[in-house]
Amino acid sequence: MNRLTFLKNIDFQRPSITQIALIIAGILLAIGGYFFTRGLVTCWTITPLAGRPPSSCGTVTETLNGPTLTNDQGTPVPDVEDLPPPITIPESNLPPAWDGASRINILIIGLDFRDWVAGEGAPRSDTMIVLTVDPLAKTAGILSIPRDLWVNIPGFGYSRINTAYSSGEGAKLPGGGPELARKTVEQVLGVPIQYYAQVDFYTFVEFIDLIGGIEVYNDENLRLDPVGQGKDKIRLTCCGMRPLDGERALAYARFRKDKEGDIARANRQQKVILAIRNKVLSPENFPVLLGKAQQFYEKFSAGIRTNMPFDTAIRLGVLAKDIPVENIKHGVIDYSMVALVDTTLGGEKASVMKPLPDKIRELRDQIFSGGAVSPFAAQNDLTTMMKEDAARVRVLNGSVVGGLDGTTGNFLIAQGVQVTEAGLADGGYSSTVIVLYSPKLYTLKYFQSLFGITESARIFITPNPTSTVDVEIRLGNDWANNNPMP
Secondary structure: OOOOOOOOOOOOOOOOHHHHHHHHHHHHHHHHHHHHHHHHOOOOOOOOOOOOOOHHHOOOOOOOOOOOOEOOOOOEOOOOOOOOOOOOOOOOOOOOOOOOOOOEEEEEEEEOHHHHHHOOOOOOEEEEEEEEEEOOOOEEEEEEEOOOEEEEEOOOEEEEOOHHHHHHHHOOOOOHHHHHHHHHHHHHHOOOOOEEEEEOOHHHHHHHHHOOOEEEEEOOOEEEOOOOOOOOOEEEOOOEEEEEOHHHHHHHHHOOOOOOOHHHHHHHHHHHHHHHHHHHHOOOOHHHHHOOHHHHHHHHOOOEEEOOOHHHHHHHHHHHOOOOHHHEEEEEOOHHHEEEEEEEEOOEEEEEEEEOHHHHHHHHHHHHHOOOOOHHHHHOOHHHHHHHHOOEEEEEEOOOOOOHHHHHHHHHHHHOOEEEEEEEOOOOOOOOEEEEOOOOHHHHHHHHHHHOOOOHHHEEEOOOOOOOOOEEEEEOHHHHHOOOOO
């Protein structure tokens, strides 16, 4: 068995408060560009559609048994009128703490601009977008859900999916509109949605301007409507890269006056998101933007309504720079995945999108599979995944048992761990903790299993590109008293 050489006089310093503040601000910049704006650019539209219930209602306006759907020939669509009875929405609780390695799904919600301006009741959502991230495979996916999708909203029966938010707000349910929208999307897609984020839409313009604008490839001749009264139209010509400030980017993301409507708009929004990602995460811009950390915090901290804990946002930020753009899949539930049928909403004729479940599941599986999952991940072989990570590991002894860093280090080496440093911890530890300096998440998952760590409080995310190791283990008395070493 290999013998571990002890390194003496290890000078291990914690980062200063200033360094921590700058690191956190930088991470928020990255995740803000990637996640927050994804919700912001979906929030606005100004062209009214027939058959929408009055915003003052705050809840679904259909009768108790729901409207009757018909196809183009006027024949009733079977089964839609047989609605399930209302159910009681249980009290909303925070989701379980994210372990940092499992797939995570987030619902981004944008409010309807017209409802917000009218201020006559709880607004509807305009478009919902599910963001999925697989930390181990370093892949992500974006799935856009059209607002006219005809779904069963828990406790309210069938309606357009955009009324889930207004129903939850109007009925003052636990968690309000975001929580009911989350449950509705979770039921429609058949996947768990851990978190939601609703972002104030005016923040979008400020955000784009603060990062110096973006560039998108435009392949259309567009005449855009900026937000606000009396503003001139914005013309965007085809074809090539076009610079957009905040106002222009907002108008571009809101545009839906073409034959594809919301479907084409969703694709434009994806262009905007990728443009923001590229701007924020580019090596030449990131250090400059990091220097504006105080500005970003002051402008954006109050504009987000979410159930995502701050430490989870930090962990997601660690991943942002390590997920290449080619590993981000994106798709829209489009007209090939629904049947356009007629109904009556609020006493007016309306057209809705009845889901074709098999088609939607096919798109969902494509987006959520990631497409780049390691075969080792598929086998769920944590030891092999850990070796694939090639993480450098420091082992520090914080237990009452002398020499535990050496025996544990040699044990880990025998398992294939690259232990490069060892020594004493900065104090006593009753429980073992893990410090992650770089996103070696295969290794994190392996150590969580080995040391039996299930509490997020025992995992510290401390990004430090200058660290000589990727992962640090501070051994506690729990490991000293109960471990598998011979």
